Amino acid sequence: MSDLLSADVPPPLPRIDDLIRGSDRLAAVPGLTEQALRWHHEAVAGRAAVARDARRLASPRLWPDTIASLLTTGWRLAGVAAPGAPFQLLAVASAAVGLRVEPPEAGAATIERVQRLVRAGGPAYVKLGQFVATGDGLVPDEWVRAFAWCRDEAPQLEPGVARAVIDRELGLAQDRLAWFDDAPLAAGSIGQVHRGRLTDGTEVVVKVLRPGLRRRFRTDIETLALASAAAERLHPAARSANLTGFVELFAQLALEELDFRLEAANLVDSSAVLEAMGAHHMLAPRPVPGMVTEKVLVMEYLPGASYARLDRTAALDGDVLLGTGIRGVVEATLRYGVFHGDLHAGNVLIDASTGSFSLVDFGIAGRLDAAQRAGLVQYLAAWAANDAAGQIEAMQAFGAIDRDVPTGTLVAELQAELDLLQERARGQVTFDQLGVTLGRLLQVLARNGFRMPKDLVLFFKNLLYLSGFAAAVAPDADVLAVVQDILLDLLATV
Template sequence: MNPSEVPPLPRVDVLIRESRRLAEIPGLAEQALRWHHDAVDRRAVVAREAQRLATPRLWPDTVSSLASTAWRVVGVAAPAAPFQLLAVAAAAVGLRVEPPRASAATLARVQRLVRASGPAYVKLGQFIATGDGLVPDEWVTAFAWCRDEAPPLETGVAQQVVDRELGPERQRLAWLDDEPLAAGSIGQVHRGRLTDGTDVVVKVLRPGLRKRFRTDIETLALAAAAAEKVNAGARSANLTGFVELFAQLALEELDFRLEAANLVDSSAVLEAMGADEMLAPRPIPGMVTEQVLVMELLPGVAYTRLDPAAGLDGDRLLRTGIRGVVEATLKHGVFHGDLHAGNVLVDPATGRFSLVDFGIAGRLTADQRAGLVHYLGAWAGGDARGQIEAMQAFGAIGRAASIEPLVGELQRELDELAARANGDVTFDQLGATLGRLLQVLARHGFRMPKDLVLFFKNLLYLAGFAASVAPEADVLAVVQDILLELLADPSSGVLVA
């Protein structure tokens, strides 16, 4: 498709202005537009910073961090532990990296390194803990503590941050629970209540986190570069490229104003889709800063904790969940970037979804949306050329680059994969095929398209969702049906590239 023929995406700022749900909270629609527009520049700044931090070089603070990392590595008797951590974390986001063998000794050494290191290492552990279907179960189980057992801040620290950040607006919080609902590597959340009776969640960033993350990322960049010097597998996997991808995802989570923009954008998109059974929390205007985010409390429990005896329609839940993810991505180009079980809540009383924790969100341009549709069609047909051409739409490969060597190399990989599958097209093959593509791109020095990785990881999350709510369902068939419906609807703007 000629770029001039690619249909534009619906304008999210227009959807915000038209949103009745956002207008229900006084002042939110106006503030939402400011968050939406300011976030464009903030995300660009984050992307540049991530690229700088992931470029291997020795900064004064990196030298100090390297020294402390060296002592940690010596202390756990695991010189290969940093490289093993990076490899398995890269595999956990869908990149074609062979994770190290999950022996008891290796698992123990890498865990000790993460426990002894900074917050970026714990964040990598969280990637592993949510890598079901992408890395061996032993790794997922071993790092579950990174997701569930982050130590809470000392008593009173969160309240001090809230008082400082909100200033006079702090008076609107009639009650703030001293005990956190949950604590993570980025921050922790507390229940609260506004003076008007609105139940809210207050998210607080851990103090001093940005500086520690920067130093950790610089150190990881050096570790990745060192691995690529001596290890052909690390070089082929482009671990330095993964560090940049990780840095961008992590740094975006460190600014709650970006999360507020993700929340209002997603709320407007879900409403425009008519997805009445799927909600995102609305931020409270005047109560969002870089380090504090106050938002409404939505009902629900993680879908893995649903009571089988509750009588919920699992097939309906599955179709609603998949449609929400696929349609938001392909019709509007905006989607939740981290749909693991803890971020997808279901209200047992109504069967409605609440999507939470929007620190990571995916965003596609119109060209990327067309490229994604092109890729999905090429994947179904085992067409290497189509997949490579789709990557040009994503900006992963320059328009002027010669693609013939990539096409030939990828086709050999796909033919080998198809032979192993006896010609069957399965949902699991989607992840394997994407992995082959990303590996070929990495070997030729091309960048990893962040939003493509996030979308495909979400599709793989849906396999886990299906196993919980509708274990007999054919996930691939449901995805294909929804894609065909979107492609057949001229108003969707989703056309085959």
């Protein structure tokens, strides 16, 4: 750990393309290693293009298609929700990804207004509702329960639509599907998932993008950008929360999910990382070469059930599961800089017969470079020491704050917040306190015009997900002690 904190040039991360070349698991699928390398390299430019597009769409300007969206969606939304509902939706969704400490009050009337807005809006509104539905520990339970339908009850495509997309996208390759279940396994705001079987007997999952989704998302994001800018003019709380910054983050996450070629790159990169870690108990699905396009993703089927639905009578060692899960998340991040970006309960499956993990839905992934990895280590050390100066310096390593910006005021402001938190906690350091501390840091950065990098937000949200994971598999475990032991072990060898 001291090497990471003191080195002028942080130690390099392993090259993911080298891990792909050395992966036996990827090589076991004919042609996958070569295709994985293409996905890996092409995704670098693809993610950069998405980031530029998200920045443009999130700029609050009246584009021609935005005006059309306001004239249609805007009037429809005005008829079903109060004027403040868009601000309340953005505020609670930003809280659900860790960008706010205090979401709107969870009163029945407020929740009902925001629900009406989401039901009447386009797919981006439903996606925001999904953020809320997976915000356990970050927003009040009333919000999470009220928006569970966004995660579990997305409308299914009309019969035959999914198959038509597959035929159009895959062409002759669709003949490799010997069996396709017309009834979806799951339906979400982005796509629909079906079971299938290839002619060679491989059990697969087929993910299909909803038709016309990209255009709808873009106009929804433009409209949300205008709503956030208006809210920041009218509400001091909106300015403090930096809702315009959240819209850009949301746009980047959503637009990455709309290209399944980027998800295929996330899958093969993560498969190679997990294998290099020796995490044979933890798998990511392998995509099928020749059966991946922007709108269709065919990948192997992995067994398991959500950890939230585990059979309590199964002979599973909860402490072992907890340690395995935490190590998988933390080690992949700190050793390799690549990690699953949305580890809510529905994306972490456990095979009760073996105790192995399957990580699914890699539409969102986090990636750190060597300097950011060093910054993350520094932040975690500074958090444990209640050190505001160390936390601000870590944010400079992440690029959230320029190196030449004077930080004395920032440090003093954050230290006052941290001292107050520690006084309330009577000096105790708890796992939940990490989320509150991070929230205070985010607020200080937002008030001073700085924005939190996407990948750091994703990592900290994963840490907060671990609290819910612990409650499900090992409710009596000391999560903080487990995390600290794993961090010390890892940082001694990174």
